[in-house]
Amino acid sequence: MKKLLFNLFFLAGFILFAQNLQAQAPKMENAELFKSYLKTVYTAYEKGNIDEMFGYYTADAAEIGPDGSLTSGIAALKASWATFEKMMDEKPKFTYQLTSSRMITPDVAILTWDSNSDIKIGGQQIGGKATAVAVVVKKGNRWMIEFDGLTPVIPMPDPTAAGNK
Numbered sequence: 001m002k003k004l005l006f007n008l009f010f011l012a013g014f015i016l017f018a019q020n021l022q023a024q025a026p027k028m029e030n031a032e033l034f035k036s037y038l039k040t041v042y043t044a045y046e047k048g049n050i051d052e053m054f055g056y057y058t059a060d061a062a063e064i065g066p067d068g069s070l071t072s073g074i075a076a077l078k079a080s081w082a083t084f085e086k087m088m089d090e091k092p093k094f095t096y097q098l099t100s101s102r103m104i105t106p107d108v109a110i111l112t113w114d115s116n117s118d119i120k121i122g123g124q125q126i127g128g129k130a131t132a133v134a135v136v137v138k139k140g141n142r143w144m145i146e147f148d149g150l151t152p153v154i155p156m157p158d159p160t161a162a163g164n165k
Contacts, residue, residue: 026100026112034101034111037136037143042094054078057145058137064149066130092119092127099131107138115150129153 044053054074062072063080071080085091100112111134119127134148 027102028098029101029103030109031098031101034109034136034143035098038096038098038111038113041145042096046091046094048091050078050081056143058139061145062147066150066152087121089120089123092117094118096132109136109143110134111136 041053041056044056054077057074057077059074060072061074061077062070063077064070065080069080071077094115094117096113096115098111098113100110102110104110113132115130115132117127117130119125130153131151132148133151135146136143137146138144
């Protein structure tokens with residue numbers, strides 16, 4: 001009996017440990033679908049067809065840009081992007097990789113991806129590494145961006161290095 005109880009406790013502990021590890025790992029539900037989706041949206045931008053790219057945004061979509069500003073509504077987003085494009089020296093180049101995709105409901109998902117951009121304004125590099133997030137909703141057979149945001153990745157000092165407290 002003692003051995004049986006020990007085995008049950010061991011099994012329960014192992015299951016809890018495995019669930020904890022799984023909860024900490026980024027979700028990758030429908031990863032191939034969303035990798036393809038990101039490629040479609042980025043390709044529309046790279047082709048220079050802003051209307052096609054914004055065809056993947058809902059009418060009320062909102063975005064938090066790398067400068068922290070919130071822009072809401074498709075007309076405001078188009079105007080904001082047009083203004084930014086006029087400031088750039090040349091069309092930016094992006095690389096990106098989906099890092100997580102999590103279904104909230106069958107028609108709502110949260111995506112995160114790492115992005116690296118080559119963006120220059122006045123000869124100065126303002127692009128670089130960033131982490132992006134989007135809430136996408138399924139409208140009919142098409143996924144649409146309801147909200148997205150971009151957070152620049154800024155190297156932080158090593159807290160264990162000498163002199164840091």
